[in-house]
Amino acid sequence: MSTLRITLLALVLISAFSACQKPADFSQVISDGQYFHQAQNRITEVIIHDIFSPPVATRIYSYASLAAFEVAAASDPANYAPLMGQLNGSEALNLTVPENVYPPLAALAAYYHMGTALIFSEEMMHEQRDKVFAELKEKGIPDEVFEASVKFGQEVAEKVRDYSKKDNYHQSRSFPKYTVVNQPETWQPTPPAYMEAVEPHWNKIRTFALDSAAQFKAGPPPAFSTDPSSEFYKIAKEVYEAKVNMTDDQKDIAMFWDCNPYKMNVKGHVMFAEKKITPGGHWMSIASIASKASGKDWKGTVEAYALTAISLNEAFISCWDEKYRTKLIRPETYINQHIDEEWVPLLQTPPFPEHTSGHSVASTAAAFTLTQLFGDEIHIVDSSEVAYGLPIREFNGFTAMAQEAAISRFYGGIHYMPAITEGSIQGKQVGELIWKKISTKPKQVAMKK
Numbered sequence: 001m002s003t004l005r006i007t008l009l010a011l012v013l014i015s016a017f018s019a020c021q022k023p024a025d026f027s028q029v030i031s032d033g034q035y036f037h038q039a040q041n042r043i044t045e046v047i048i049h050d051i052f053s054p055p056v057a058t059r060i061y062s063y064a065s066l067a068a069f070e071v072a073a074a075s076d077p078a079n080y081a082p083l084m085g086q087l088n089g090s091e092a093l094n095l096t097v098p099e100n101v102y103p104p105l106a107a108l109a110a111y112y113h114m115g116t117a118l119i120f121s122e123e124m125m126h127e128q129r130d131k132v133f134a135e136l137k138e139k140g141i142p143d144e145v146f147e148a149s150v151k152f153g154q155e156v157a158e159k160v161r162d163y164s165k166k167d168n169y170h171q172s173r174s175f176p177k178y179t180v181v182n183q184p185e186t187w188q189p190t191p192p193a194y195m196e197a198v199e200p201h202w203n204k205i206r207t208f209a210l211d212s213a214a215q216f217k218a219g220p221p222p223a224f225s226t227d228p229s230s231e232f233y234k235i236a237k238e239v240y241e242a243k244v245n246m247t248d249d250q251k252d253i254a255m256f257w258d259c260n261p262y263k264m265n266v267k268g269h270v271m272f273a274e275k276k277i278t279p280g281g282h283w284m285s286i287a288s289i290a291s292k293a294s295g296k297d298w299k300g301t302v303e304a305y306a307l308t309a310i311s312l313n314e315a316f317i318s319c320w321d322e323k324y325r326t327k328l329i330r331p332e333t334y335i336n337q338h339i340d341e342e343w344v345p346l347l348q349t350p351p352f353p354e355h356t357s358g359h360s361v362a363s364t365a366a367a368f369t370l371t372q373l374f375g376d377e378i379h380i381v382d383s384s385e386v387a388y389g390l391p392i393r394e395f396n397g398f399t400a401m402a403q404e405a406a407i408s409r410f411y412g413g414i415h416y417m418p419a420i421t422e423g424s425i426q427g428k429q430v431g432e433l434i435w436k437k438i439s440t441k442p443k444q445v446a447m448k449k
Contacts, residue, residue: 029139030104033301035132036068037288039108040305042128043115044281050120051261051273054358055202055316058280059169062208062313064115065305067160068107070095071153072299073440075103080299081445083306086438087208090163095156100148102141104298108132109153110160111302117161167206175201178324185224186327187353193264193271195351203321208310209437213321216429218356218422221328226338233338235416239331240339243346243413250411254346256390257282257359257408263348276388279359279405280312283366285384286401290374293381303440307369310438315365315430319358319423328354331416345413356423357415360406364427365434367402372435374398402427 043064047057066083073080074095085092097103116125137146178197180188189195203213210216222231242250259279264271277285287308291301332349336342350358376397383392395401406424409415439445 026102026139026141026145029136029141030102030108030298033288033291033296033298035104035108035136036111036298036301036305037292038128038132039111039115040065040284040288042125043119044277044284046115046119046121046124047281048261048275048277049124051275052119052278053198053261054259054278054280054362055199055205055320056169057261057278058309058312058316058362059164059167059205060115060118061280061284061305061309063118063160063164064111065302065309067110067114067153067157068302069306069440070160071097071103071107071110071156072302074156075107076299077442079442080303080440081442083310083438083440084160084163086445087163087310088210089166089206093156093159098148098152100145101152102145102149105136105141105146105149106153106156107298107302109150110157111153113154113157114160114164117157118164168204172199172201172204175204181327184226185329187329188333189351190330190332190349192266192348193262193351195262197324198262198350198352199320200324200352202317203324205317207314207317209434210314210318210430213317214325215433216318216426217325218322218426219418221326221355221416221418221422224329235418236331236334236339239345239410239413239416240335240343242410243343246346246411251346252393253404253408254412256385256393257405258347258412259359260348260350262350277384279362280309280316282384282405283312283363284308286366286380286382286398287370289380289382289384290370290378290398293378294374304370304373307373307434307440308366311365311369311431311434312362314434315362315427316358318426318430319356319361320352322356322426323353323358326353326355328419330354331413347409347412347414349414354415355419356426357406357409357419358423359409360415360420360423361427361430363402363405364424365431367398368428368431369434370398 070082070084070093073082075097084090112129116122178200225232259277259282261276261278263274263276265274287304291304330349332345376399380395381392406420410417410420
């Protein structure tokens with residue numbers, strides 16, 4: 001047999017063998033929520049770096065998670081219903097996932113694209129995204145599939161971004177600053193930084209599910225009074241005495257749930273910020289931990305992220321509406337003026353009015369949603385604060401977590417008890433309303449129509 005014939009035969013055999021080989025199966029390259037946990041963690045890092053306020057942070061989490069979830073829902077319409085079309089002011093995207101698109105990669109691309117559009121330090125998001133995308137390419141996702149998936153995800157994110165532009169956030173950046181009212185019962189800036197009031201117009205932001213920011217008005221605090229026999233003096237004295245009689249466990253609880261992105265350290269004449277996770281960031285981390293513990297796949301993970309973020313977003317809008325309606329004086333100011341001028345709370349007082357407690361409203365709303373998704377028997381090892389020098393805490397169920405987060409503000413000396421009890425009621429109302437009004441399940445959506 002000639003050399004030419006042997007060569008031709010070899011080529012034919014190689015060609016036939018190659019034709020029989022199936023393309024590499026990349027369907028399980030992204031199966032669980034690992035890459036979405038990484039993406040959310042990076043957004044949290046950027047939120048801390050850029051010092052976004054708690055309300056603004058929840059807006060960022062919400063739209064990034066929503067973009068990813070819309071891809072997930074479109075990829076599995078039998079099990080997931082899109083949220084666009086259900087949320088206030090939104091229109092259904094009516095997405096069809098192209099055959100050459102790998103849905104989890106598209107969802108991841110949507111998350112990064114939407115998240116990047118909402119923060120300042122874009123390079124931090126790009127760095128993480130590029131690292132993850134390079135890793136995924138090495139795992140065998142074909143170039144044409146990769147490009148089509150990223151393109152589709154970014155297109156979905158742009159549609160969600162269009163929706164976000166109409167929520168009044170950008171307009172609110174030019175609204176007038178809060179004017180401090182010189183009345184004895186009203187909020188005053190607190191030490192050490194005496195910062196301006198944060199987001200006084202947050203009740204003007206479009207809600208996702210609430211009829212309005214004022215839908216759930218909280219019960220009022222006791223009537224203001226400086227009379228030592230009054231109910232108001234009594235609740236202030238409770239805060240004062242709580243620090244005097246504080247146990248080590250109560251102190252640990254207060255520190256664990258501090259989540260104050262505005263904490264300022266003072267050394268001599270120098271003042272510098274200590275960067276911390278926001279309350280919403282802590283609860284998004286809890287959603288991540290629960291998703292991992294429950295073995296959620298990538299779709300279940302982004303579902304948990306989207307619903308938790310939306311719950312937090314609505315909670316902060318509702319809470320901030322109440323704060324700037326009542327404009328109530330903080331315990332630190334009242335105690336210094338009427339009980340003990342040298343008293344300092346365990347935690348620094350955040351720069352916004354007292355009633356209701358943001359931790360109480362947001363934590364209760366998020367816990368309600370997470371309970372619907374995972375049940376309340378789940379054991380959570382909360383490591384959210386380890387990166388910030390605090391130990392883990394363990395909980396049996398989300399309700400217990402929310403209750404501890406709420407009371408932590410009393411232990412910290414930054415809230416009277418009515419802000420906590422009424423805030424928890426308000427948060428539950430928000431959570432229940434969201435679960436009643438929107439759904440990620442096709443059957444429930446059909447029943448609501």
